[in-house]
Amino acid sequence: MLKIERLIYQVVIISLLIYLYTHPKHIYMTPLNSSKLAHFTHIQYIPSVVIPDDLNMAKNTANGEINYMCHPGRNKTYMSYKAITNKNSEQYKYIEKYMTVNTKGFLIDEHGRIGVALGSHFGKIGSKYDIELSNGNILRVVKIEHKSDEHTNNGCEQKWDKSVIEFVIDIRVAKQYYGVAKNGYINSGNYNNVDEFKGDIIKINKIESRN
Numbered sequence: 001m002l003k004i005e006r007l008i009y010q011v012v013i014i015s016l017l018i019y020l021y022t023h024p025k026h027i028y029m030t031p032l033n034s035s036k037l038a039h040f041t042h043i044q045y046i047p048s049v050v051i052p053d054d055l056n057m058a059k060n061t062a063n064g065e066i067n068y069m070c071h072p073g074r075n076k077t078y079m080s081y082k083a084i085t086n087k088n089s090e091q092y093k094y095i096e097k098y099m100t101v102n103t104k105g106f107l108i109d110e111h112g113r114i115g116v117a118l119g120s121h122f123g124k125i126g127s128k129y130d131i132e133l134s135n136g137n138i139l140r141v142v143k144i145e146h147k148s149d150e151h152t153n154n155g156c157e158q159k160w161d162k163s164v165i166e167f168v169i170d171i172r173v174a175k176q177y178y179g180v181a182k183n184g185y186i187n188s189g190n191y192n193n194v195d196e197f198k199g200d201i202i203k204i205n206k207i208e209s210r211n
Helices: 002-022 092-097 171-178
Strands: 065-066 077-080 115-117 128-133 138-146 165-167 199-205
Touching: 077 171, 138 165, 165 171
Parallel strands: 077 165, 115 138
Antiparallel strands: 065 199, 115 165, 128 138, 128 199
8 A cells, every 4th residue: 555655646746747847937936147137137036927028117116115127227328407498397497496516517406316317217306216236336316307208218228328327417517527538528428437336226216205
């Protein structure tokens, strides 16, 4: 009788292994270093979910942390705040009311948050984020300009340079502080060339408080 029970047990185990081998989608766990998600950052294990290669969405979680799924955003471009000329726009009004220019040419609010342009996925003007970089630094930013949906992938990164963050700056003051590179741009057109901003985006927290 013992031999029969052992045989049945072996048959069950073998059958289970065959099922798992032939039905991987029921147990598949997508790891961070999967080739399908190689261009994403800060993604937890996702059970039984098929994620398309071009998915560039972020999801707010209860504690404010975003499962960051945009491009890593190593490029960090800039624009002049003077390009925002519509006095009736929420951007113009927000800048006029809350932002000042610091010695580096950044527009900052009273809490020291740096003004940036972000895609529509990152919410309305005035949305605040703590952005953690792979160099360990945390950028405290506030959205003061919209990136056009026409120019971004799913309201996320810029289509042509893959930048997620675009600093909104005073060009004249920034040139005085950083100088101008041989190509005629501040920091060669990319703030990733500045040590404090160097690196990939690995995590974003949406800040609900006023600071």
